[in-house]
Amino acid sequence: MDDIKISGLSKIFHSKKSNITALKNISLSINKGEIFGLLGPNGAGKTTLISILAGVTTPDNGTVTMLGKNVQTHYKEIQQEINIVRGFSGVLQNISTRELLKYYAKLYSVEEKGAIDAMRKTGIWEKRDCIVSDLSSGWRQRFFLAKALLNNPKILLLDEPTAGLDVHAARTMRLLLKQLNNEHCTLLLTTHNMQEAEELCDRIAVIHKGEIVAVGTSKQLKTSSKSTTLEGVFLNLTKEAEDERST
Amino acid sequence: MSALHRIHACVYRSVIMLKADMFRMMDITVWPLVAFLSTALFAAFVTTNKDVLTMIILSTVGWRIVYNFQIEPAHIIMEDTWSGSLEQLFVTPIRTWELLVGGWIIAFIKTIIVALLFVGVSTVLFSFSMPNMNILVLGLLASIIAGMAFSLITLGIAILKGPNSYGFLYALIDAITVVSGVYYPTTVFPWPLHAIAQLLPTTHAFNLLKQAAHIGEASFLYLILTSMLWLIIGTLFCSWAVTRARSTGRLVRMK
Numbered sequence: 001m002d003d004i005k006i007s008g009l010s011k012i013f014h015s016k017k018s019n020i021t022a023l024k025n026i027s028l029s030i031n032k033g034e035i036f037g038l039l040g041p042n043g044a045g046k047t048t049l050i051s052i053l054a055g056v057t058t059p060d061n062g063t064v065t066m067l068g069k070n071v072q073t074h075y076k077e078i079q080q081e082i083n084i085v086r087g088f089s090g091v092l093q094n095i096s097t098r099e100l101l102k103y104y105a106k107l108y109s110v111e112e113k114g115a116i117d118a119m120r121k122t123g124i125w126e127k128r129d130c131i132v133s134d135l136s137s138g139w140r141q142r143f144f145l146a147k148a149l150l151n152n153p154k155i156l157l158l159d160e161p162t163a164g165l166d167v168h169a170a171r172t173m174r175l176l177l178k179q180l181n182n183e184h185c186t187l188l189l190t191t192h193n194m195q196e197a198e199e200l201c202d203r204i205a206v207i208h209k210g211e212i213v214a215v216g217t218s219k220q221l222k223t224s225s226k227s228t229t230l231e232g233v234f235l236n237l238t239k240e241a242e243d244e245r246s247t
Numbered sequence: 248m249s250a251l252h253r254i255h256a257c258v259y260r261s262v263i264m265l266k267a268d269m270f271r272m273m274d275i276t277v278w279p280l281v282a283f284l285s286t287a288l289f290a291a292f293v294t295t296n297k298d299v300l301t302m303i304i305l306s307t308v309g310w311r312i313v314y315n316f317q318i319e320p321a322h323i324i325m326e327d328t329w330s331g332s333l334e335q336l337f338v339t340p341i342r343t344w345e346l347l348v349g350g351w352i353i354a355f356i357k358t359i360i361v362a363l364l365f366v367g368v369s370t371v372l373f374s375f376s377m378p379n380m381n382i383l384v385l386g387l388l389a390s391i392i393a394g395m396a397f398s399l400i401t402l403g404i405a406i407l408k409g410p411n412s413y414g415f416l417y418a419l420i421d422a423i424t425v426v427s428g429v430y431y432p433t434t435v436f437p438w439p440l441h442a443i444a445q446l447l448p449t450t451h452a453f454n455l456l457k458q459a460a461h462i463g464e465a466s467f468l469y470l471i472l473t474s475m476l477w478l479i480i481g482t483l484f485c486s487w488a489v490t491r492a493r494s495t496g497r498l499v500r501m502k
């Protein structure tokens with residue numbers, strides 16, 4: 001069964017100076033219980049795609065079905081069942097972990113016990129009385145993961161969840177994500193870290209200039225791209241972008 | 248039931264933010280009181296007419312009500328934008344109307360605090376006695392509804408235009424209040440402005456407050472028509488603004 005089904009999805013951002021095509025006719029299916037990786041150069045459209053799935057941005061064309069519901073028409077219902085973690089998110093200032101999680105728990109209609117469970121699961125419990133905006137990036141990402149677990153999401157969207165984290169913090173984050181996936185949560189993850197993608201993802205899509213240029217397991221991608229590493233695959237598939245940048 | 252939880256979340260958030268920063272307490276105690284005293288003391292200096300003094304005290308409360316109700320829902324958006332956490336709010340199942348109601352409840356609580364403070368100080372300093380209660384209650388209610396109507400537009404602009412608009416949004420209600428003839432008749436204005444004032448629900452709400460102090464008479468018909476007009480305009484504008492912000496990707500990128 002597909003947890004996420006995307007077909008013919010397009011998005012153009014209109015600005016005074018130019019129109020930017022962020023997504024071009026994207027079609028993708030993500031299976032229940034899968035860890036699906038989305039790789040692509042800066043500006044490829046990863047964040048835009050995640051934002052559409054999260055119900056905060058509307059597409060121009062195409063349809064997205066999540067957990068059997070249409071995102072365009074039922075995004076508020078879907079938001080109750082999914083969650084999102086982004087790298088480099090901000091937090092409300094001067095509020096303790098426990099209080100801020102309690103606030104988000106209320107937004108998801110979850111009792112305080114749910115917040116305590118999420119804190120224990122992610123290990124942020126030991127920082128429960130600390131001010132979230134004062135925490136280090138690693139702990140702050142754990143806070144965001146705890147926030148994202150409040151509603152026991154069936155699908156978790158992760159946009160560069162380990163960006164800016166040191167080796168230990170990133171490793172902890174990956175372990176937590178694996179553990180979550182073992183508990184049957186479907187994960188859609190974007191990252192610029194090829195090793196991370198290889199370690200975590202069951203399947204990977206490479207997105208380039210708003211288009212999906214390849215989908216498959218890391219092994220399949222390597223075979224079809226005649227490369228021994230995922231980095232090689234990435235470089236081959238997005239070569240055009242590299243060429244443009246160097247000229 | 249879930250809607251109640253989410254509305255409660257907005258109120259809870261306001262409480263923890265107030266607790267986190269005691270300077271915010273001054274926004275609902277010291278600063279309004281300073282503004283109030285400067286006006287009321289000046290009025291007491293230039294007139295001994297009890298009705299005029301009562302009118303000025305009631306109008307100051309009315310101004311505060313309109314201000315609180317207008318700005319509070321947008322304030323939630325502003326705080327999240329300043330913290331870079333706006334998207335965290337919009338990925339939750341909260342509906343726009345729940346955010347509005349949450350903001351209005353906060354506004355109501357803040358207004359009660361400020362109104363009690365004003366009336367308390369007025370009783371001591373200006374031997375203020377309660378005027379016509381029925382009309383007063385209607386006037387306060389009308390001020391609340393006018394503030395709600397403008398809050399829909401304010402929230403819409405805050406979502407659509409982001410931080411560049413925030414200064415304007417804070418000044419907006421003061422400008423509207425001045426045009427609405429807060430302590431004076433709108434006839435002091437040249438006709439285009441006077442005519443515009445008649446289209447604002449605040450003008451008729453303030454007229455009711457003046458009437459409660461035995462000064463002039465308000466038009467209920469105009470009050471109801473203008474309140475409905477602005478509630479409808481506000482609702483349409485706000486829902487259009489949210490749709491538009493989702494389409495331009497503003498909710499993700501707002502800084």
Ligand SMILES: Nc1ncnc2c1ncn2[C@@H]1O[C@H](COP(=O)(O)OP(=O)(O)OP(=O)(O)O)[C@@H](O)[C@H]1O
Nearest residue numbers: 013022041042043044045046047048495496497500
């Ligand atoms: N709200 C917006 N308004 C205008 N343009 C936008 C908006 N959001 C994204 N874009 C543009 O759309 C394109 C795709 O952006 P997106 O953020 O989705 O890329 P990304 O793959 O996440 O990149 P990165 O790896 O740098 O995070 C970029 O050219 C970006 O500038």
Ligand SMILES: [Mg+2]
Nearest residue numbers: 046047048159
């Ligand atoms: Mg991105």
